[in-house]
Structure formats: structure tokens, C-alpha cells
Amino acid sequence: MKNLIENTVEFVKEKLKGAEAGHDWYHIERVWKLSKNIAETEECNIEVVELGALLHDIADPKFHNGDETVALKVSREFLENQDAPEGIIEKVLFIIKNISFKNRAEAPEHLPIELKIVQDADRIDAIGAIGIARTFNFGGFKNNLMYDPEIKPKLNMSKEEYKKSDGTTVNHFYEKLLLLKDLMNTRKGKEIATKRHDFMLQFLDQFYKEWNVS
Numbered sequence: 001m002k003n004l005i006e007n008t009v010e011f012v013k014e015k016l017k018g019a020e021a022g023h024d025w026y027h028i029e030r031v032w033k034l035s036k037n038i039a040e041t042e043e044c045n046i047e048v049v050e051l052g053a054l055l056h057d058i059a060d061p062k063f064h065n066g067d068e069t070v071a072l073k074v075s076r077e078f079l080e081n082q083d084a085p086e087g088i089i090e091k092v093l094f095i096i097k098n099i100s101f102k103n104r105a106e107a108p109e110h111l112p113i114e115l116k117i118v119q120d121a122d123r124i125d126a127i128g129a130i131g132i133a134r135t136f137n138f139g140g141f142k143n144n145l146m147y148d149p150e151i152k153p154k155l156n157m158s159k160e161e162y163k164k165s166d167g168t169t170v171n172h173f174y175e176k177l178l179l180l181k182d183l184m185n186t187r188k189g190k191e192i193a194t195k196r197h198d199f200m201l202q203f204l205d206q207f208y209k210e211w212n213v214s
Helices: 002-015 025-039 046-055 070-081 086-098 113-124 128-141 159-164 169-175 177-183 187-211
Strands: none
Touching: 002 025, 002 046, 002 070, 025 046, 025 113, 025 187, 046 070, 046 086, 046 113, 070 086, 086 113, 113 177, 113 187, 128 169, 128 187, 169 177, 169 187, 177 187
């Protein structure tokens, strides 16, 4: 297992060189560490958890014209070349396919604990101070408006609406980030997410005060 994990780390680092800062190796590393922390409190296959965390954003559809199959193909090819057992490969690909916030309505009803752990870790990295930094970085990357009081958040968007959304960066908090706390799967995930959620609320409160020069 050790060599497979080490080889996966090197593969992901190389693959994500030059990636947008919110979806680069450092994002993967944080999700990997968070996943291992959460996994300590759950009964799970730690190898599947680590591989799922390391490969979950190997080809984010946002940067591949919305194609959700690229990550699955890249990950399968890599894992097969590493002689990983087919059972492990299938579990890792299941995580990659079902981890996304936008795909939550399509996910099976009963999810394996390994997916729940990695999903919590990925969502935790989307909130709190790091989440705020990532959100504004990606908003700048897309050249979105930072904030416009006239543009209201779009709640309950469909998957296609979400993928095409080009709203303001601040609206993204209401369309996704502030919803994540209540979508956590694990006790540890909920505990970490609650603290980060509260920090985002404090940030938004201060943001509006400064925006309105009050």
C-alpha cells in the first residue's frame, strides 16, 4: 500500500502542475490530510480513502469543458498501471464519480463510508478561511464580479444551471458554501465544518459592513 500511495502522490503532483490555485496539489494535500483525520474516527478501508482523496480532482470537469469522464479514465489508467486490484479501482472511481456537490442529486441513496469521508474532507476545504480564499481566487480566475447587490443568489439550481452559473463570488457562499455544513456525513466532519461555517458568517458580516462603508 505504501508504494501505491507514494506513487499516487507523485503522479498527482506532476499532473496538477500549474493548476488553478484552488484546485492544485495543495488542495489535494489538504483533502488527503483531512480524510486521514476523519478516517481515524470511522471504520473504513484507509487505502480506498487515501486514493480517493488523492485522485478526486485529478481532472476537475470545470477545467475540461464539463467532461466528467476524464478523471475516471485518467485514474483507471494510472491505477491499472500500478497493478491495483480491480476491487480497489472500482471503489476509488465511485468516489471520484459521486463526490461532487453538483452531483449530489444523482448519487445512490446508500453511500460507502469511504466516499462519505472523502466527500466531507473535500467540502471542509471549500469552507472556512481556506474556502474563502479559494472562492475569491476562482472568481478572479473566471473574471466574475466580486459582489453586486442587484444580483441575487440563485438557490436550488439544477446541475446544469449550477455548471453554467456565472454569478458573483459572494453569491457562491449562499449557492453552495453555506449549505455544506448541513451536508456533512461524519461526526468529525460536522465538528470541523461547524467552526469553519461560523467563520464564513463572520467574514460576510464584516464584508457587508466594509462594502457599505458603515
